Amino acid sequence: MKRSRFPYIVTGAVLVFFYLPILILVVDSFNASRFGGAWRGFSFKWYVRLFHEPAIWTAARNTLFIALFVTFVSLILGTTSALALHRFAKTRLQRFHYTLIYTPLVVPEILMGISLLMAFVAAGVRLGMLTIVLAHVTFCISYVALVVLGRLQDFDFTIIEAARDLGASSWMATRRVLIPMLAPGLAAAGLIAFTLSVDDFVITFFVAGPGATTLPIRVYSMIKHGATPLINALSTLLLALTFTTVFVSQRLSKSVALEGGQ
């Protein structure tokens, strides 16, 4: 029987629809032409120009600083949250906790952005780097908690008891056994948090104050002033960063899955 071509056509169309614009953007970032469209030869000049743009540098530094800080904080909070969710899974309090953790994943971003903005204003917090970090942590915790929770499901806690039995204090057992064994999962969760923080636009847009511009916001404001090829170059760099972290995070998850399967 001849196999239907239909699934291939649909798959191909979806891939083209998703990735062709990105591909065009990447190619265009190397286009010497000022206005895109026609190819005027390969050039790095937009990248060079980008590096001489102080506003971009500030935004990049802000983004990186925020992302690192957010990753650190949400890893700690998300992991402890996952431990509580796992340890006391059956209690009513933890079922409520789980709902709270799950909510940011389904609440529309714009709603979160507005509500966070209103909360900050009501509390009299000055908008800036701090508010961005707080806002990012609120949704990054959820992703970290759910990734780590998944790892904990097949973690044998007898191993922690064994460590305690052999003389390790509760902190020692955590440091010498729990954390090393969870490390691949923690790294994957951390990279997800990092990526989310770097890429976030909507929520950041609401809670960012003057002087606290991140790269996505910079890109947006540059577009408002007309699409310069600089945006293509900047977007390509952002894209490269995101893809790398996603790739590494997937590799780590895969090695965890393989070890678990043995």
Next chain:
Amino acid sequence: MAEFFEFKNVSKRFGSIQAVDGVSLEIKRGEFFALLGPSGCGKTTMLRVAAGFETPDSGRVFLDGRDITDLSPNRRRVNTIFQSYALFPHLTVRDNIGFGLQIAKKPKAEIGREVEAMLSLIRLEDQADKKPDLLSGGQRQRVAVARALINKPDVLLLDEPLAALDLKLRQRMLIELDLIHDQVGITFLYVTHDQGEAMSLSDRIAVMNAGRIEQIGPPAEIYEAPRTSFVAAFIGDTNFLEGVVADHPEPEYSRLRIDGLPDVMVYNDKQIADGNKVFLSVRPEKIQISRDRPESKTKRNAVPAVVEDVIYLGPTTKYWVRAGNHRLQILRQHARFFLDEKPIRWKDDVWVFWHGDDGFMLERFRRDDEKLVAAPPQKVGDE
């Protein structure tokens, strides 16, 4: 000699389940002590209380005269071998074994020396740098033993350590554990549901059921002189007979009147007065079976019976016979050549007989325990 490891009236409840119900135990220094019982009898909870993973609701635990009830697991000179072994998968065999000493911040040279000694005790020198995942079940078990013993605990707790191994390996590890116990001289508290393991390894056994201890004693005493119907039925197999004490033809022997059987003589170590109801346990292998009526003796109980089933088991043969309204199981060697050298067959009229000392009066009898005894095969549509 002062008791070394002691549980005093320990109770522990999980929700609606009373896991351990007022258990007292005294274990001597250097003893190999087994907690034996079916799953859910509370033996694992006892072990977890001993290790410090559970705090009893009431009662105290003493180690070498010191109350350790509220001490956290890492502050007790007690180490555990877990059923799943719980080796650290991210550490090599060497680092697994050395874990306790590293935590205790012992000097590097000493750790190295001790680990090597342990590796040679468990004969795994050539596997020292592998991760536990690459070891066989028996090897992992030995690593777990070494990892616990290197800390020179006062007591080693073993939680069904052989349950995950196959039969032949289990038999080998049994011998190995016994040798290790002899070598290190540490007190072992061994939790198991396998009577064979408990019987062959322990100095003494505590049989547990439903959170309580039914009987404590050396293996032979537990088997030969069970005090309760549970012990009689859970360890080995037995026949229960219910009767009333008729009289005492001799000071130490009672004559029992059993419904549907001739009177039966029984050793009366419990000094039960005439007219009282008693329950008797008679082990299947203590009963003889013969086609001829045995010579009559004062303490010999001989009962006429009809063979209802013959089950050949290899080393032994099991006979199910009906005597009056009782069904008895009898275990004999030599199915074919016995006394008259004619094999006993289905529907044969036989005599079954046993000595008065081989029937054992039980202090406590529960109907439920009859279910633990082997049941006669069900006949379909016969008679």
